[in-house]
Amino acid sequence: MTPGPSPGHTAGGDGAARPVVSELTPSSPEPAARRRAPRPTLPPEPASSLDAVFAPVRSQTAFEETVERLGTAIKLGLLPPGARLPAERELCSMLGIARSTLRQALIALGQSGHLHALRGRGGGTFVADSPPLTSPPSPDVLAHWREVCDERMVIEVGIAVLAAERAQPELLDALDRLVVEIDGLLDDYPSQRQADIHLHVGLAEATGSARLVTALTETQGLMSDLIALIPHPPEVLASSNVQHRRLLAAVRRHDEAAAAREMAAHLRGTEHILAGFLPRT
């Protein structure tokens, strides 16, 4: 995260730890007096919101983002094995990129075993029958796994609250069925994991906000690689599913506070297990 050892920070207020508020008023007095005020180099402040402002600009390329999006969708099971993607000429216009760029991504995903293509009429690009459902987590994610967990926590808890506000009985019925299904899959971890993801994604869909679904799938993609590193004894999976039930019950009775609490407890379980296997904070 580039701690930025540079001592030269100057922006950020006039000294006190408290964020500047009193000096915010537009049309402040002393119009010219400020111009060449000493404004000495400040002592290094404790990590603050300015670190976020001056953090590196990431600027992912279209190619990278495409690989990530499709790869994540496959890993999460949103694109199930055997599913056929839209034709290249159509997909590239959906994604708003050139076909050559899209092809780079498809080729990369083909080489990594996620996709395979069939030529000729009736052909297309298909999700592999048994795509690699997990990839080694990037060193960056590993190093900041706590922040990844935090982000997941925030998004999922928020979604739980929003879902509790807008609970649609029919949709919750479907999610309840998923919970029952999960109970029958406690000894088949891969399937169980996929169903678990579908449950959480379903809750996000229940909010009716596409941006939230996107945000959730992104963090789920990161978490998946981490979760794959740890063991999942059936007892843990069972108790996790008990939490699912409580969560859905809270959502169904529109109890936002309880939904938040249940979701937080649910995710904290995973976090604790991760903490046991990923040494340094």
Add this chain to the structure above:
Amino acid sequence: MTPGPSPGHTAGGDGAARPVVSELTPSSPEPAARRRAPRPTLPPEPASSLDAVFAPVRSQTAFEETVERLGTAIKLGLLPPGARLPAERELCSMLGIARSTLRQALIALGQSGHLHALRGRGGGTFVADSPPLTSPPSPDVLAHWREVCDERMVIEVGIAVLAAERAQPELLDALDRLVVEIDGLLDDYPSQRQADIHLHVGLAEATGSARLVTALTETQGLMSDLIALIPHPPEVLASSNVQHRRLLAAVRRHDEAAAAREMAAHLRGTEHILAGFLPRT
């Protein structure tokens, strides 16, 4: 959001509204049978997570992202009027971009009145004394303002929960003082707004997660442009601050559920007012 009128969707499972789970198991039966199965073009499904997968790749340029980051920081008051930015040569290395690219952004922000530069020794790039604290919301944001609110709700509620978990008394004391300060600014809306933002950002910082601070400032930037469109009578501001107190109290006693409820109620207030001024959903 390009609803994608194309009827050709094929990916996404084998029919039922329920997300595919049963067919997810790797090494499923019928290994070759699937190869050229009919797999007819599916009927258009209800909006689902696949819309997120195939949504356009945005791929912001480094220039755009830089303008947005610095501009938002200024609008939110994270970079207060008169503050001096790091020198260009230093800043561009912090941001991980070329100086020429950074300059484009600085020039753009100079032309829009957010920044002004002084040459010579002791010079630098400074936040304008009275920068434009609001810009007209982009038509895209206006069209999807509900989703923007949803995202804000999710992030802020999640942050409230996480902050409640990790509440640090000293930091909460500082936030309490901010609340008191806000009470004295009920008739000075711009200052009050800035202090409000600092309060929310401070809560995000209390979580200790840089990514969350970033996420919050981003959505705050979008919300600011919307909030600027509506009136803010002192009574509303006062009651809003009462909610602040309740929120901080819940955080202080580590009551996650209450924190989530208070934050949700707090944001819902703004949302209702917005709904009254922004016609169509």
Add this chain to the structure above:
DNA sequence: GACTGAAGGCGCGATCGCCAGACCTTTGAG
């Protein structure tokens, strides 16, 4: 058995954003 249309598999040249410098100009501090 030939034909056709829908799909993936190429290969170009043009463009654009971005980078990496070197160099100039201004101006306060010492």
Add this chain to the structure above:
DNA sequence: CTCAAAGGTCTGGCGATCGCGCCTTCAGTC
């Protein structure tokens, strides 16, 4: 007066992306 620190300017080059045309494969269809 000198100098160092800052912003202002220019140039060349590179890589990602675009847009487009053409080829190859191959299940249906006639």
